[in-house]
Amino acid sequence: MSWEETSESVCQIACALALVGDRWTLLIMREISMGVKRFEDLQMQTGMSSHLLALRLKRMEEDGLLVRRPYRERPPRFEYDSTRKGQELDAVLLALRNWGLHWEVSSLGDTPSISMTDKASGGNIDGNWQIPQSGRPFTFNDVEIALHPTFVAERQTRTDAFHAKKLRKATRTKR
Amino acid sequence: MSWEETSESVCQIACALALVGDRWTLLIMREISMGVKRFEDLQMQTGMSSHLLALRLKRMEEDGLLVRRPYRERPPRFEYDSTRKGQELDAVLLALRNWGLHWEVSSLGDTPSISMTDKASGGNIDGNWQIPQSGRPFTFNDVEIALHPTFVAERQTRTDAFHAKKLRKATRTKR
Numbered sequence: 489m490s491w492e493e494t495s496e497s498v499c500q501i502a503c504a505l506a507l508v509g510d511r512w513t514l515l516i517m518r519e520i521s522m523g524v525k526r527f528e529d530l531q532m533q534t535g536m537s538s539h540l541l542a543l544r545l546k547r548m549e550e551d552g553l554l555v556r557r558p559y560r561e562r563p564p565r566f567e568y569d570s571t572r573k574g575q576e577l578d579a580v581l582l583a584l585r586n587w588g589l590h591w592e593v594s595s596l597g598d599t600p601s602i603s604m605t606d607k608a609s610g611g612n613i614d615g616n617w618q619i620p621q622s623g624r625p626f627t628f629n630d631v632e633i634a635l636h637p638t639f640v641a642e643r644q645t646r647t648d649a650f651h652a653k654k655l656r657k658a659t660r661t662k663r
Numbered sequence: 664m665s666w667e668e669t670s671e672s673v674c675q676i677a678c679a680l681a682l683v684g685d686r687w688t689l690l691i692m693r694e695i696s697m698g699v700k701r702f703e704d705l706q707m708q709t710g711m712s713s714h715l716l717a718l719r720l721k722r723m724e725e726d727g728l729l730v731r732r733p734y735r736e737r738p739p740r741f742e743y744d745s746t747r748k749g750q751e752l753d754a755v756l757l758a759l760r761n762w763g764l765h766w767e768v769s770s771l772g773d774t775p776s777i778s779m780t781d782k783a784s785g786g787n788i789d790g791n792w793q794i795p796q797s798g799r800p801f802t803f804n805d806v807e808i809a810l811h812p813t814f815v816a817e818r819q820t821r822t823d824a825f826h827a828k829k830l831r832k833a834t835r836t837k838r
Contacts, residue, residue: 498813499776500763501693501756507768508759511684518676552766573766581676583758584683588675590800591727591748593682601674625765638673 507551508577512536512544514584517553517570517577521628522602525567526559532650533643553577578627582613589614601639604631682726683752687711687719689759692728692745692752696803697777700742701734707825708818728752753802757788764789776814779806 497503508514515534519525524533531541545568548554553574559567570577582604589598604613607630635643672678683689690709694700699708706716720743723729728749734742745752757779764773779788782805810818 497776498769498771498811498817499693500760500769500771501777502690503768504759504763505686505689509686509689511680514680514684515677518674576762576765580755580758580762583755584679585675587751587755587800588679590751593678594673594675596673596675601672602676625762636673642673 507553508580512540513548513553514577514581516541516544516548517574518581520554520568520570520574521578521581522633525569527566527568528650530568532646535646548574575627575629576625579625581628582626596636596638599636601636603634603636604628605634606631682728683755687715688723688728689752689756691716691719691723692749693756695729695743695745696750696753696756697808700744702741702743703825705743707821710821723749750802750804751800754800756803757801771811771813774811776811778809778811779803780809781806 508517512534516530519530519533524530527538527541527545530536530545531538534541536544545554545556549556549568552571554568554570556566556568559565585600585602588594589600592598594601600614605611606613613631683692687709691705694705694708699705702713702716702720705711705720706713709716711719720729720731724731724743727746729743729745731741731743734740760775760777763769764775767773769776775789780786781788788806
């Protein structure tokens, strides 16, 4: 059975996996849910090649997870925003995060890289299984997020490395 | 940034994705949570090649998601069971399923391929955002599952196709 056949299964888990079942799609959704929406910034923080990122964003647009908007005309530059369908994948990201916290999969142990405060109750969503029960699907809009300083530093390192690489490329081209 | 570097992020989402962030791992976990534990049955229902499946199961064992047990000596045959760490990925599967139901990603629309009844409350978990709040992470152990007849038929088709292919192979070898 090829992957295409998997997506033709009647099982919602299989079909959902066909849409989002790889690391990149959910990593892109994490960035967009955090407010990172521009192509170059997405490239920076996911570490994807521009070719792969462009292909994936196109696919995600076709699947109804994202919409694309120009934010500059010359040269043309785009930003991406999640649709409601895309936003509701936040529940999957939250389940992954809670699992990762409980099993301490990152070097931060049980300290969240992204701490979340429920806007409605003011409570911290830092446990392993707490999911706000608002009567509608969870999205990052329901929470205030704050990044752990180590995660902020990690992201800055990525930004710096990206710009340094770009500069080296530009310098080489000029020679 | 390569995938290996992603898994070195401090972000629990990124690290969790490094462990489970592809279609196959979660599809295997779905099968195991449904009680399908033998190598050949896993191969049948995921459609993975035996080589790929063996590699993936080994990796999942190393990551502490599964344990392997022999169930026959000659020829040696193995079955797999989820650890508690692996079981708790059921919350991710449930989030994916609920998202898939809400957005009707399968041909069954908003009818679940796997309907779930909460053992504690007797309630049906067929909504889009209901996750049993038992005070501990959700696992499939908390629910009784029932497969939709279309999903049962789909699985039988896979089983039949697998055996037919094996028989053709055996016949060719004999000639």
